[in-house]
Amino acid sequence: MNRYSILRWLAYGLELFILFILQETPGLSISILGEKAFLLLPAALSIALFETNLPAMSFGIVAGVLADFGMGHPPGFHAILLAVLCFFLSELATNLIHTNFLTGLLTGLAGCILVLFLQWFVMCLMAGSEFPEYIFVRHYLPRLACTAIPIPVFYYFNRALGLFIREKE
Amino acid sequence: MKEVLHTKKFKILLFAVLVLFGFSIFSGSGGIMASALSVVSIPTQRVSTSVSNNAAVAAQNASASKEDLLAENQQLRDRISELETQLVDYYDLKKENAQLYKYLDMKQENPDFKPVAASVIGRDPNTLYCFTIDQGTNSGISVNDPVVTDEGVVGWVSAVNSISAKVTTILSPDTKIGGLTESSSNAGATDKVTGDSGVIATNIKLSDQGLIKLQYLTAETKAKAGDIVVTSGLGGLYPANLKIGTITSIEHEEYDVSLYALVKPFVDVTTVRDVMVLTEFDGQGEILSAGDSSGIFVSSDSSSSSESSGTSSASSSEGSSSSSNSSSSASSNSSSSSSSSR
Numbered sequence: 401m402n403r404y405s406i407l408r409w410l411a412y413g414l415e416l417f418i419l420f421i422l423q424e425t426p427g428l429s430i431s432i433l434g435e436k437a438f439l440l441l442p443a444a445l446s447i448a449l450f451e452t453n454l455p456a457m458s459f460g461i462v463a464g465v466l467a468d469f470g471m472g473h474p475p476g477f478h479a480i481l482l483a484v485l486c487f488f489l490s491e492l493a494t495n496l497i498h499t500n501f502l503t504g505l506l507t508g509l510a511g512c513i514l515v516l517f518l519q520w521f522v523m524c525l526m527a528g529s530e531f532p533e534y535i536f537v538r539h540y541l542p543r544l545a546c547t548a549i550p551i552p553v554f555y556y557f558n559r560a561l562g563l564f565i566r567e568k569e
Numbered sequence: 570m571k572e573v574l575h576t577k578k579f580k581i582l583l584f585a586v587l588v589l590f591g592f593s594i595f596s597g598s599g600g601i602m603a604s605a606l607s608v609v610s611i612p613t614q615r616v617s618t619s620v621s622n623n624a625a626v627a628a629q630n631a632s633a634s635k636e637d638l639l640a641e642n643q644q645l646r647d648r649i650s651e652l653e654t655q656l657v658d659y660y661d662l663k664k665e666n667a668q669l670y671k672y673l674d675m676k677q678e679n680p681d682f683k684p685v686a687a688s689v690i691g692r693d694p695n696t697l698y699c700f701t702i703d704q705g706t707n708s709g710i711s712v713n714d715p716v717v718t719d720e721g722v723v724g725w726v727s728a729v730n731s732i733s734a735k736v737t738t739i740l741s742p743d744t745k746i747g748g749l750t751e752s753s754s755n756a757g758a759t760d761k762v763t764g765d766s767g768v769i770a771t772n773i774k775l776s777d778q779g780l781i782k783l784q785y786l787t788a789e790t791k792a793k794a795g796d797i798v799v800t801s802g803l804g805g806l807y808p809a810n811l812k813i814g815t816i817t818s819i820e821h822e823e824y825d826v827s828l829y830a831l832v833k834p835f836v837d838v839t840t841v842r843d844v845m846v847l848t849e850f851d852g853q854g855e856i857l858s859a860g861d862s863s864g865i866f867v868s869s870d871s872s873s874s875s876e877s878s879g880t881s882s883a884s885s886s887e888g889s890s891s892s893s894n895s896s897s898s899a900s901s902n903s904s905s906s907s908s909s910s911r
Contacts, residue, residue, distance in 0.1 A: 420610065424691035424701070425617040427625060434839075436694035453578050457585065468593075469606045470693040472701070472728035472735035476593020480586050487582045491573050519695065530742060530772045535697075538777065543694060 405455075408565040412447050412459055412558070419443050420466040430549055435542040438516070440467050441482070442547060445511040446554040448486035449493045449504055450562030460486030481518060485511055501555060508551040516544050604731040607705070611733045614690040615703055622842065672719055672845050679808065683849035685710060689842050690733070698741040698776055698838060699724075702846070705732045709848045713806055716844050721812035721835035722746070722800065723844050734846070738838035739813070740776040745769065746800060746807060758783055758798050758813055765792045766801060769813060769832070779837075781814065783830040790828055794818055798832050808850040 419439040423429050430437040444463035448456035464479030471478075489507060493499050497507075520540050525532045573579055592602075652659070669686060676682055685708045691701035704710055706729055716723040716736050724738035737743055746758050746769035758769045771781040783798055796816045802809025814834040822829060 417610075417613075421613050421617050423694050424610075424614055425621050426689065426692050426700075427621045428617065429694070436692070438694050454581060457582055461585065461589065464589075465602070466606070467695065469603055469610070470691065470701075471695050472693075472699070474593050475589060475602060479589045479593075483582065483585055483589065487579075488573075495573075531774055535773055538773075539697065 402567055404565055404567045408561055409455065409459075411561050411565060413462065415557075415561075416440060416443060416459065416463050416466060420470065424470055430546040432546040433538070433542040435539055435546060437546040437550065438467070438512075438543060439547070439550065440464075441512055441515055442508050442551045442554045443558070444482050444486055445489060445508050446504060446551070446558040447562075448489040449499050449507065449555070450558055451490060452494065453487050453490040456490035457483050457487040460484075477519075477522065478515075481515060485515070501552070504555040504559075505551055508555065509548055512544060512547050512551070516540055516547070607730050607733045611690065611703055614701070615688070618688070618690045675717075675719060675845075679850065681849070681851040682808070682847055683709070684845040685848055687716075687734075687844050687846055689844065697773070698738045699727070700736055700738070700838075700841075702734050702736055702844060703732070704846065705729050705734050707731050708846075710734050710846050711848070715807045715811070715847045717811055717847060718836050718841060718844055721814065722807065723836050723838055723841060725806065726846060736844070739769065739781055739834055739836075740771060740779070740838050742770075742772050742776065744771070746804070746813070758800055765790045767829070769798070775831070779833065779839075780817070781832050781834060782820075783816070783832050784822075784827070786819070786828040786830060788826070788828065790819070792816055792819060792830050796830075798830070802852055805853060808847065808852065 423436060423439040429439060440463040444460050447459045451459070460482035461479050464477075464482035465475040467478040467482075468475045489511065492507070493503075497503050517540075520532070520536050524535050529535060672684060672686070676684065685704055687702035687704040687708075687710075689700045690703045693699065693701070702716075710726055710729055712726055712729055714726045716725060722739055724736050724741070724744060726734050727737040727743075728735040739746070758767055765786055767783040767785045769781055770784055775782060783792075786792060794816050798813045798816060800807040800809055800811040800813060812835050814832040816830045817833050818831045820829055820831060821827075
């Protein structure tokens with residue numbers, strides 16, 4: 401751990417906090433059919449592409465805790481989900497795939513689909529809500545769409561943070 | 570990839586997952602972590618919401634003509650020079666005064682109310698028809714406290730920590746105002762014109778249209794479009810005679826012969842900015858039957874009064890507090906907190 405790493409992690413932390421404020425504040429984030437973007441999700445996934453697995457897991461936890469706090473829940477569902485997802489995404493990016501815009505886009509999209517689907521499955525279908533299929537189509541699909549829109553922005557932004565705030569070799 | 574599962578880092582991940590799992594089970598929504606996070610995030614959210622609201626107002630003014638804008642600009646410059654001589658906290662007091670003035674009539678009509686003014690500072694993208702306000706347990710707010718505006722009922726407090734609270738609105742499918750016992754209709758909501766009583770609830774399809782429904786109307790109901798629906802105060806969660814909305818139509822239930830009324834709420838919960846939380850009122854937590862001699866339940870419908878007057882103490886509850894419960898089934902306000910999230 402060196403000062404560049406600490407600086408980079410502080411930048412990631414600040415980014416996640418600002419995104420949390422943006423997604424919570426009425427009228428400030430992207431909205432499709434009344435559904436707002438879940439900005440913490442693509443941000444945490446893109447951070448995982450440029451960090452090793454433990455820091456990626458940690459930022460997944462931070463993003464998940466903020467998401468659970470915003471929903472009024474104790475930290476749990478999103479914190480665990482994003483911790484595991486970011487850990488394995490980081491492993492994937494380090495050992496298996498070449499990180500570029502296309503892979504960043506695909507992994508971000510896949511992660512968003514997985515998290516939102518699980519969110520619907522656990523909090524809607526398993527909770528016994530009325531008309532779960534209607535909720536999925538009318539609420540979750542628009543939410544997925546506006547969550548996926550800023551993936552390229554987060555990819556390039558976190559790529560810049562990950563590459564430029566790093567000890568020169 | 571399989572080697573990853575045997576590494577120390579993977580074991581750290583498993584440990585972190587176990588800790589988070591234990592945290593989620595054993596801590597409540599008002600735990601230490603939530604309070605600590607709220608200390609940092611709530612003031613920031615207040616500022617960002619204020620900026621966002623002002624930007625929305627400024628955008629509306631952008632469509633005015635040039636002459637109008639120039640004249641308004643000069644007027645505003647003169648006004649600014651006046652205001653600079655005012656006290657530093659003048660704007661805060663003015664805003665608070667304007668907000669509280671709206672509730673003055675309500676307070677004069679209901680001196681037993683102990684209201685706490687609050688502002689909407691957050692609407693989470695992962696929840697439907699819920700929002701966060703900037704007051705919490707430090708201001709005396711607790712779970713199940715009703716949330717209102719001068720126009721009518723907004724919802725109820727579903728989670729609270731030290732300086733913020735989550736409000737579930739009446740458009741949420743998790744909200745049910747009033748309850749129903751096996752032996753009587755213990756209404757939580759009343760048609761003010763005819764005295765017909767029922768239970769306010771909704772489903773997601775109606776919520777998306779901005780409607781709720783007054784269920785369990787009798788076959789002899791005289792309720793009609795245009796009637797005003799108010800709380801009956803029987804469940805002990807909402808005080809009596811708080812406005813809810815206006816009936817738009819009377820319909821038959823899909824799977825049985827009972828009737829329900831579609832109600833358009835007075836308050837647009839998707840855009841409301843300032844609310845009032847009633848932390849205390851007469852009858853809070855007291856569950857009464859429809860025929861209770863205390864007179865809280867007001868009905869001009871003699872058949873429904875006689876039907877419910879013979880019941881024992883009602884067990885239905887709009888919240889968790891009830892001193893005497895029968896074995897009757899009841900629908901309550903809050904299901905588990907996870908089901909309020911979408």
